[in-house]
Amino acid sequence: MYQARTARVLQDKPPLKLWYRQPATQWLEALPVGNGHLGAMVHGGISEEVLQLNEDTLWSGEPYDTDNPDAVTHLPELRRLILEERDYVAAQELAHRMQGPYNESYQPLGYVRLKFEQRGEVQAYQRALDLNTALATVQYKAGDILFSREVFSSAADDLLVIRLTSDTPHALSLTAHLESLHPFTCAPAGSNKIRMTGRCPRHVDPDYLSTSDPVIYDHGEDGHGMRFETQLQAMVEGGRISADVDGALRVENAHAVTFFLSAATSYRGFASRPDLSAHVLEQQCTTRLAAGMSKGYEVLRAAHINDYQQLFQRVTLDLGTSDGQELPTDERLAAVQKGASDDALLALYFQYGRYLLIASSRPGTQSANLQGIWNDHVRPAWSSNYTININTQMNYWLAETCNLAECHSPLFDLLEEASVSGERTAQVYYGCRGWVAHHNMDLWRNTAPVGNGSGGPQWANWNMGGAWLCQHLWEHYAFSGDRSFLSQRAYPIMKKAAQFLLDFLVEDKQGHLTTCPSTAPENLFITESGELSGVSAGSTMDIAITHELFTHCIAASQVLDIDQGFAHELAQALARLPQPGIGSYGQLQEWNEDFAEHEPGHRHMSHLYGLYPGEQITLEKTPELLQAARKSLERRLEHGGGGTGWSQAWVSALWARLGEGDLAHEHMIQLLKYSTAANLFDLIDLQSPLIFQIDGNFGATAAIAEMLVQSHADELAILPALPHTWNEGYVRGLRARGGLEVDVEWNNGHATSVVLRAEQDGRFLLRLHQGQQPVSIKDQSGQQVPWTSERGRVVLVMQHGKNYALSFR
Numbered sequence: 001m002y003q004a005r006t007a008r009v010l011q012d013k014p015p016l017k018l019w020y021r022q023p024a025t026q027w028l029e030a031l032p033v034g035n036g037h038l039g040a041m042v043h044g045g046i047s048e049e050v051l052q053l054n055e056d057t058l059w060s061g062e063p064y065d066t067d068n069p070d071a072v073t074h075l076p077e078l079r080r081l082i083l084e085e086r087d088y089v090a091a092q093e094l095a096h097r098m099q100g101p102y103n104e105s106y107q108p109l110g111y112v113r114l115k116f117e118q119r120g121e122v123q124a125y126q127r128a129l130d131l132n133t134a135l136a137t138v139q140y141k142a143g144d145i146l147f148s149r150e151v152f153s154s155a156a157d158d159l160l161v162i163r164l165t166s167d168t169p170h171a172l173s174l175t176a177h178l179e180s181l182h183p184f185t186c187a188p189a190g191s192n193k194i195r196m197t198g199r200c201p202r203h204v205d206p207d208y209l210s211t212s213d214p215v216i217y218d219h220g221e222d223g224h225g226m227r228f229e230t231q232l233q234a235m236v237e238g239g240r241i242s243a244d245v246d247g248a249l250r251v252e253n254a255h256a257v258t259f260f261l262s263a264a265t266s267y268r269g270f271a272s273r274p275d276l277s278a279h280v281l282e283q284q285c286t287t288r289l290a291a292g293m294s295k296g297y298e299v300l301r302a303a304h305i306n307d308y309q310q311l312f313q314r315v316t317l318d319l320g321t322s323d324g325q326e327l328p329t330d331e332r333l334a335a336v337q338k339g340a341s342d343d344a345l346l347a348l349y350f351q352y353g354r355y356l357l358i359a360s361s362r363p364g365t366q367s368a369n370l371q372g373i374w375n376d377h378v379r380p381a382w383s384s385n386y387t388i389n390i391n392t393q394m395n396y397w398l399a400e401t402c403n404l405a406e407c408h409s410p411l412f413d414l415l416e417e418a419s420v421s422g423e424r425t426a427q428v429y430y431g432c433r434g435w436v437a438h439h440n441m442d443l444w445r446n447t448a449p450v451g452n453g454s455g456g457p458q459w460a461n462w463n464m465g466g467a468w469l470c471q472h473l474w475e476h477y478a479f480s481g482d483r484s485f486l487s488q489r490a491y492p493i494m495k496k497a498a499q500f501l502l503d504f505l506v507e508d509k510q511g512h513l514t515t516c517p518s519t520a521p522e523n524l525f526i527t528e529s530g531e532l533s534g535v536s537a538g539s540t541m542d543i544a545i546t547h548e549l550f551t552h553c554i555a556a557s558q559v560l561d562i563d564q565g566f567a568h569e570l571a572q573a574l575a576r577l578p579q580p581g582i583g584s585y586g587q588l589q590e591w592n593e594d595f596a597e598h599e600p601g602h603r604h605m606s607h608l609y610g611l612y613p614g615e616q617i618t619l620e621k622t623p624e625l626l627q628a629a630r631k632s633l634e635r636r637l638e639h640g641g642g643g644t645g646w647s648q649a650w651v652s653a654l655w656a657r658l659g660e661g662d663l664a665h666e667h668m669i670q671l672l673k674y675s676t677a678a679n680l681f682d683l684i685d686l687q688s689p690l691i692f693q694i695d696g697n698f699g700a701t702a703a704i705a706e707m708l709v710q711s712h713a714d715e716l717a718i719l720p721a722l723p724h725t726w727n728e729g730y731v732r733g734l735r736a737r738g739g740l741e742v743d744v745e746w747n748n749g750h751a752t753s754v755v756l757r758a759e760q761d762g763r764f765l766l767r768l769h770q771g772q773q774p775v776s777i778k779d780q781s782g783q784q785v786p787w788t789s790e791r792g793r794v795v796l797v798m799q800h801g802k803n804y805a806l807s808f809r
Contacts (some may be wrong), residue, residue: 007347007426014784018129019329023045031300032358032374035531038261039055042127060225061442062202068100079506082536083506091517091533098450099457103444113176118143119142120144127139134355136152148165157300159292161261164258183217195247196230213396214379226266235260262284313357349700350700353701370382371386386442389462397613397702398701400479402702405479413489422435422447436504437463457534464545464546469546479736481738486556495563498570511576513577520591521541526595527595544614545614553567588608600635605650617629657712668704682696717765740758749769750772752808754774754805764772773794779804
């Protein structure tokens with residue numbers, strides 16, 4: 001795994017804090033902390049502090065049979081309807097018969113409730129989340145007494161830590177409780193510790209299904225459903241503590257109190273029943289708590305900050321100051337929503353996305369799901385699952401560019417596990433080799449099409465999720481140059497995904513190899529008869545993903561000097577893939593035919609995959625397709641596209657790839673205006689009920705990075721989509737393909753300094769903003785480095801371990 005050096009300069013202006021003058025009154029105002037495994041939403045109440053808890057493996061259900069043995073029997077008829085009859089409506093109906101069960105749901109763990117006994121008028125209240133330290137804080141005065149709280153979730157010690165202090169002796173008295181939305185019991189475990197145990201449902205229906213019994217618990221001692229345990233232990237300074245028989249901790253007249261919380265579940269792997277015993281869970285929690293308490297608060301805090309900053313401080317972004325930057329975060333957001341300019345808030349939002357990935361995705365944890373690791377509902381929106389037709393992928397778009405490669409590894413773990421499940425799905429549903437995954441996945445790595453025969457095939461039956469996810473494997477190699485990773489982890493998974501596609505492709509009437517059945521995720525077209533369907537052959541996104549996967553597998557074969565025969569087979573198939581079509585409006589077609597769109601302003605931009613996050617469409621290599629992609633994007637937006645937060649993030653990244661910095665910036669502002677909660681969580685929109693999806697946070701951070709540095713088109717582009725409003729600023733620590741770290745400073749739209757740190761030997765083409773050319777290039781010892789020009793690019797040969805500083809007039 002790539003290890004990047006820590007950035008040398010810390011950002012201190014404007015301060016990297018979310019802060020507020022009042023407690024949270026709802027979940028979407030609370031502040032998130034997390035270590036990838038254990039998350040909490042800190043509300044900051046005065047009379048009662050509430051921390052809503054999550055544990056990353058706590059899901060409903062257990063491994064289950066996703067097979068629909070009849071599915072493959074319908075495939076020949078489905079293909080006949082599409083390729084021979086062009087009866088897309090009948091194909092849409094038949095596709096329902098190739099669906100399996102719905103997946104399970106990510107679950108909330110519970111709550112810590114701290115109820116305080118204090119008097120006096122409350123003044124000078126402030127709660128904050130410091131992105132530089134990953135500490136959530138609360139501070140206020142009650143009467144003449146100053147009360148302070150500090151909360152963090154430590155990846156170093158796998159504990160949630162809550163520190164309460166006062167500036168007056170014996171001023172802290174409170175009661176601590178543990179609760180859950182699931183059936184639970186809470187009991188004392190000594191004078192300063194309580195234990196909560198419980199069990200999750202054996203099954204939860206998705207929130208969008210209306211059923212008579214959507215949440216099913218199994219209450220037997222040996223019943224189904226995941227067990228969980230949470231332990232809360234306190235260390236009191238200057239007071240007394242006791243544990244009640246009803247499972248509450250009571251603190252009286254203390255100077256300070258530190259709570260340590262650990263959690264465990266009976267999960268023992270995606271293919272195994274979650275049946276670890278209650279005793280094992282108890283021991284896991286007890287062991288973690290004992291280790292943490294033996295170190296003490298200050299040691300735990302220092303270890304947490306050090307661990308976190310090793311990741312976070314690699315990247316610094318300064319977009320200048322803003323008039324409102326001294327205001328609380330919710331007031332700044334409200335001002336932007338009324339039309340104020342605040343690019344410093346965008347810089348904060350960028351770093352918040354990096355913070356959230358660090359907090360929700362660490363080596364050894366589960367991948368960040370639709371809500372990262374933060375969820376307070378038993379039936380969360382879209383099951384808070386892994387939606388792999390855009391959302392899971394978008395979660396990780398920032399991992400490589402924004403210098404958090406280690407945080408990418410949970411996604412690779414998911415891919416390894418899904419490729420196991422996906423082999424059976426490929427055989428049962430399609431009679432193919434290799435592995436496949438459809439649009440939804442859960443902890444149990446269900447790779448079959450969901451829907452139970454009633455889900456819309458335009459989303460349920462899309463089968464390119466695994467192939468798309470393979471892009472992340474190649475990208476990690478492209479950024480790091482890690483041949484061992486490519487050989488041992490990436491290529492075996494990529495190869496099996498390519499094997500599935502080789503078997504799945506069929507010949508159409510034009511002699512092309514195409515995917516059939518095929519959908520463009522979640523969108524419908526209008527047939528010649530005026531009816532709706534989503535099922536056809538060879539959607540533009542399908543072909544783009546197939547082209548990309550085959551190309552990457554061929555490249556991997558060359559790098560590793562293996563599988564030449566397989567690479568040749570892929571190259572032959574690659575040559576027979578259809579080219580993207582350009583439609584009657586000059587737009588890039590979404591389907592293989594120039595169908596009329598049922599929803600021209602659809603939220604998905606699937607047919608633009610080759611522009612971003614792919615790299616098949618570029619100005620130099622495919623100028624006609626680039627213009628067609630631009631026209632498609634314009635048409636989407638003219639008809640109301642980009643209506644969700646994550647969709648706005650994708651639009652910004654697409655505009656960045658098109659070199660349109662002002663338009664990319666405009667849609668970043670739209671995201672803040674219409675899809676952002678008070679705690680800066682991304683929302684579907686501002687309509688009630690408010691629905692949180694974390695992909696927009698991550699996608700927006702990736703889009704901002706794409707505006708500043710790009711490296712996908714066999715060149716390193718510096719400031720390729722710089723908005724005019726970002727007149728001056730700097731970024732340090734972004735990463736580029738080929739093993740580069742990049743620092744850029746700019747003023748009046750031009751680079752004033754570029755520093756490149758090479759992790760690999762290589763020859764690089766540098767494209768600078770508006771055709772700039774450096775006056776000199778020096779290495780870290782101050783020696784001049786020779787360079788040449790090629791097509792207006794700087795050609796620079798770099799060596800591993802060296803730094804290169806470009807100077808400009």
